[in-house]
Each structure stands twice: as C-alpha cells, then as structure tokens.
Amino acid sequence: VIKLIDLDLKGKRIFIRADLNVPVKDGKVTSDARITASMATINHCLKQGAKVMVTSHLGRPEEGVWSEENSLKPVAENIAARLGKPVRLIKDWVENGFEVAEGELVVLENCRINKGEKKNVDETAQKYAKLCDVFVMDAFGTAHRAEASTHGIAKYAPIACAGILLTEELDALTKALLNPARPMVAIVGGSKVSTKLTVLESLSEKVDQMVVGGGIANTFLKAAGKNTGKSLCEDDLVPTARALMDKMAKRHASIPIAVDVVVGKKFEANEPAILKDADSVADDEMIFDIGPKSAQELADIIMKAGTVVWNGPVGVFEFDQFGTGTKTIAMAIADTKAFTLAGGGDTIAAIQKYGIYDKISYISTAGGAFLEFLEGKKLPAVEILEQRAG
Numbered sequence: 001v002i003k004l005i006d007l008d009l010k011g012k013r014i015f016i017r018a019d020l021n022v023p024v025k026d027g028k029v030t031s032d033a034r035i036t037a038s039m040a041t042i043n044h045c046l047k048q049g050a051k052v053m054v055t056s057h058l059g060r061p062e063e064g065v066w067s068e069e070n071s072l073k074p075v076a077e078n079i080a081a082r083l084g085k086p087v088r089l090i091k092d093w094v095e096n097g098f099e100v101a102e103g104e105l106v107v108l109e110n111c112r113i114n115k116g117e118k119k120n121v122d123e124t125a126q127k128y129a130k131l132c133d134v135f136v137m138d139a140f141g142t143a144h145r146a147e148a149s150t151h152g153i154a155k156y157a158p159i160a161c162a163g164i165l166l167t168e169e170l171d172a173l174t175k176a177l178l179n180p181a182r183p184m185v186a187i188v189g190g191s192k193v194s195t196k197l198t199v200l201e202s203l204s205e206k207v208d209q210m211v212v213g214g215g216i217a218n219t220f221l222k223a224a225g226k227n228t229g230k231s232l233c234e235d236d237l238v239p240t241a242r243a244l245m246d247k248m249a250k251r252h253a254s255i256p257i258a259v260d261v262v263v264g265k266k267f268e269a270n271e272p273a274i275l276k277d278a279d280s281v282a283d284d285e286m287i288f289d290i291g292p293k294s295a296q297e298l299a300d301i302i303m304k305a306g307t308v309v310w311n312g313p314v315g316v317f318e319f320d321q322f323g324t325g326t327k328t329i330a331m332a333i334a335d336t337k338a339f340t341l342a343g344g345g346d347t348i349a350a351i352q353k354y355g356i357y358d359k360i361s362y363i364s365t366a367g368g369a370f371l372e373f374l375e376g377k378k379l380p381a382v383e384i385l386e387q388r389a390g
C-alpha cells in the first residue's frame with residue numbers, strides 16, 4: 001500500500017479517517033488512548049503544512065440523527081488541548097462547503113450520522129472523495145468495516161494511503177501472526193467459545209500452544225473429561241473443543257488444560273475464593289480463575305515463547321480474589337523476551353490494572369478488527385488500499 005510518510009503533503013487537502021471511537025462520560029473523554037495513537041498522523045500532516053481534516057465514527061448512531069451524545073465535540077476538545085489551539089468542529093460537512101487553511105486541523109463531525117456511510121453508498125463516498133487530494137486511512141480499529149469513510153472513499157480519492165497508526169498496527173500484527181518467532185503462544189480468553197470459535201480455529205493451525213481462558217476454558221475442561229459444576233460452559237461445543245485439542249496434538253502443539261482452579265458459588269464481588277484441584281469441582285461450584293499451579297505452568301510457557309498474542313483474561317479479574325491467574329500471566333507477558341502483542345478491551349483493562357502498559361511490545365487499538373485479523377480474514381479497508389496501490 002501507499003504510505004502517508006512517503007507523500008509530499010504541502011498545501012494539499014488531507015482527509016484522515018481515524019478511529020476516535022472513545023468512551024465519553026458527561027461530555028468528557030474518559031480514556032483517550034485511541035486519540036493518542038491517532039496523533040502521529042495528524043501531527044505529521046500539520047507539520048507538512050497540509051490542510052487537514054479528520055473524522056471518525058463515535059458509537060453507533062442512527063443515520064441522519066445528530067445528538068449531543070454522538071457528537072465528536074469532546075474528541076475535538078481533547079485534540080485542541082493537545083495542539084494548544086482551538087480546533088473547529090464541522091457539522092453537516094458533506095452538504096455544506098468549508099475551507100481549511102494550510103497547517104490547520106478541522107474535525108468533521110461523526111461520519112456515521114451521514115446518509116450512506118454505513119451502507120458504503122457510492123454517492124456518499126464520492127462526495128467525501130471530492131473534499132480531498134489525499135485520503136489517509138488510519139482507523140485500524142474500524143478497518144474490518146466496509147463503510148463509506150473506510151472503504152468507499154478509498155476507491156475515489158485521487159490518492160488513498162495508509163496512515164502512520166494503520167501502518168504500525170499492520171506491521172505488528174503481521175510480525176506476530178504471519179511471521180512469528182517460535183514457539184508461538186496465543187492466549188484467548190473470554191466468556192464464550194461460540195463468539196471466538198473462528199479465532200480459535202484459525203490460531204489452532206498456527207500456534208505451538210493455545211492457552212484458553214475464562215468461560216472458554218470451561219468448555220475445554222469438560223472436553224478433557226472434568227466436571228465444571230455450574231460454570232459457564234457450552235455443552236454443544238464440547239465436541240468441537242475436543243476436536244481442536246486432538247488436531248493440535250497431532251501436529252505436536254497443545255491446548256494446556258488447568259490442573260487447579262479457583263471456584264466460588266456465586267458471581268459476586270465479595271464471593272470467597274476456594275482453590276480446588278481441577279478434578280474435584282463440585283456440582284454447585286463455578287470456576288472463576290485458574291489456580292496457582294496452572295498459572296505458573298502458563299507463565300513458564302510464556303517465558304520460553306518467541307511470540308505471544310494475548311486477547312482476553314483467564315479469570316474474573318475484576319474481582320481481585322479471582323484475578324491471580326490473569327495477573328500471573330500479565331507479569332510473565334511483561335517479563336518475557338518474546339515479541340508480545342495484545343488487543344481487545346478486556347485485555348487492555350487487565351494491562352492497566354496490573355500496570356504493565358509499557359512492557360508489551362505492541363498494544364493494538366482495535367477490538368473487532370484485531371479479532372478478525374487473528375481469524376485470518378482480510379480487512380476490507382486495507383484490501384482496498386492494496387488494490388489502489390496496484
């Protein structure tokens with residue numbers, strides 16, 4: 001693909017599609033990691049003396065319906081504070097004309113309000129394209145969506161290129177997944193096998209060890225013949241879990257199964273944690289974490305790895321008494337010499353809780369797009385950039 005950093009931008013109209021879909025409360029951005037990650041591209045364009053426009057979706061608004069709640073105003077204010085100067089927020093930017101000065105940044109209001117955005121309507125994409133000389137796709141977090149601002153515009157803009165963040169994300173994910181240093185370890189946590197089945201299937205063909213955690217692990221424990229009591233477990237997927245284990249064993253890879261677990265009887269913040277052998281979970285108990293022996297085994301695997309890909313906690317780490325497993329794994333990921341890649345909302349929350357943000361080789365800004373990349377899917381917004389580059 002064409003890269004932004006290779007282009008001469010002086011005086012040009014630059015349309016940046018970023019992923020500034022951040023949490024907002026009472027008109028203020030509560031976590032601005034995605035804005036921080038998007039600033040490299042914005043600053044680069046400003047420094048070159050370009051006329052810079054940036055837009056993003058925020059939430060999932062209904063088409064044609066603007067409201068305070070889905071406005072990018074808090075985002076524009078956050079960016080203005082970083083730049084130390086006011087930033088204009090432009091409403092109705094598709095229909096109404098506007099000018100941008102050289103070296104100026106304007107924020108174009110939530111693109112998902114625009115008619116034709118979500119359905120990737122050609123006419124909408126063409127109107128976007130007319131606003132710019134260069135389209136910069138930098139929204140890795142939305143690269144799995146073919147919408148007018150992520151995909152359509154790239155067909156019609158005079159030049160369509162990858163921004164600095166998108167390039168970094170693709171480099172990190174490619175290094176970890178397509179060209180990994182071995183042994184390669186994936187950690188896939190979360191509540192359900194069903195929501196991550198394609199991720200598990202795809203990774204099971206690539207990795208040396210696939211660590212499953214959370215509710216997902218319970219289905220695998222059952223497949224390994226253990227009682228999981230009242231734990232979240234998808235009985236209909238037990239044969240699928242068994243098949244994945246067998247398939248990996250055949251090529252001398254494995255899905256490590258917990259030898260000890262931490263259980264409780266109720267899903268409550270003050271529920272006492274009870275350590276159990278994985279063979280002796282009672283019918284009225286629920287598994288909320290892995291035990292210390294299992295956590296240590298996983299930590300050893302992580303320490304010996306060449307690559308670690310982490311998506312999802314291995315226990316209910318929101319409750320401290322059920323967070324030890326996730327903490328042990330997080331610490332090993334922080335300490336290992338392996339190339340480490342993490343992504344997804346829960347994973348980032350765990351990384352923040354255990355204070356290891358600076359010790360991960362790369363933390364993706366994406367949720368859904370990260371998972372689709374792990375599934376081995378082509379991201380439509382990246383594919384169109386490849387096509388445009390010829």
Ligand code: 3PG
Pocket residue numbers: 019021059060141142145366367368369
């Ligand atoms: C995300 O938060 O995962 C991205 O911004 C995409 O948002 P969406 O799922 O609403 O398209």
